[in-house]
Amino acid sequence: MKKKRGTAYGVIGLGRFGTALAIALSQAGKEVIAVDRSEEKIKNIRRYTDYAFVAENLGIDVLREIGIQNCDVAIICIGEKVDVSILTTMSALELGVPHVIAKATSEEQGAVLKKLGAEVVYPERDMALRLGKKLISDNFLDFVSLSNNIEIRQIPVGKNLIGKSVQESEIRRKYQLNIIALENNSETNIEIMPDYRFKHNDIIVVIGKTENMDKFEEEN
Template sequence: MKEGRRSGFGIIGLGRFGLALAKTLAESGAEVIAIDGDENKLRLIRNHVQDAFRLGKLTKDALEETGIGECETVVVCIGEKVDVSLLTTLNVLNLGVPRVIAKADSVEHGIILERIGAEVVHPEMETATRLAAVLLGSKALDMMRLNDDYVISEIKVNKHLYGKTIRDLHLDKYDLNLIALEKEPNITLPGASQDEMLTEDDAILVIGKFADADRFERKVMNRD
């Protein structure tokens, strides 16, 4: 983590949701700090993230030692232990992290998290891949995770591509496959021709790995 400015993401808790989120963010080139009390879980992510720390107790002092307080965004992925979730979230907030998101396993849990100042994500309604796309600034209109790696992404065509064809997108270079071209009003063209011209309000529906879809958006869709 670079000193002097806040950057990157911190993930606390490497259950199924936290592990998928940390992996997705890291594979997209983001700086990630991962924290968990189980070395076996850390071993699954250690080679993917910038830093991984084993903490038995998630006190404010222990968290500060990891440097997670310098992250721009921290996601607390501890849902099943409500007391630990709330205290950990409060400790992260007290470290001055600008954006703290916490996983909630119930409506009541979410209400309390919001009252102490955290944003809330409900895993039964939000996949880790969808949250990662939001955190990374994706302009995909919608995203559906098929498994830990593959997604179906609906991407709005921007002004840089008006007048170009589907062939000009070079989807094959990004290991993405076109499912359909969506044109207004309410027209969907499955398996559209490579010569089909892109116009305002069009959207493309593609399938591929999340990291490749993210790379495509950055390079071709001029997201950055």
């Protein structure tokens, strides 16, 4: 794709997030380059953009041939494959794309991508936070089943955690659960600091896999 007037976007990785993003940008009248290794996904996205390319290898030479350097913004939507995400982000930056945005699925991955010079987004986490805040404000959150065995659930803090800080509890490391809100006496806080110490009657709102939540409730 040669550089045209208006902002041009490169979307690399057509999972659910990347596909939805590419379609939204195309429907808004933006120039979009879409890249994925799946021929089926590229075939489907061609209904929305003429610039859709199958690429098994996302090295810098391939991205240059596709024309990513002509984009004003490149969005790297490959959160799950950390090594590919990092290398593709590096390639987009090396090609001189002015604004590189990279999807991350963990804070560790996000820290690396940010250090490289990319803007980092956490689509799943941000969606869960928005949904959690809405449901909490509507006072009907018990648990919400999302997809792939992922839930948002309210869990009363057990006696084993009372007096411990969020950091000391190691909930994320031990159970792969993320705290998205904390309730106590009908007050809800969505900015939970690592040094916050759990109190009697605290209820945490967490997102994670069902089996991990069940294990956490059993052990705490």
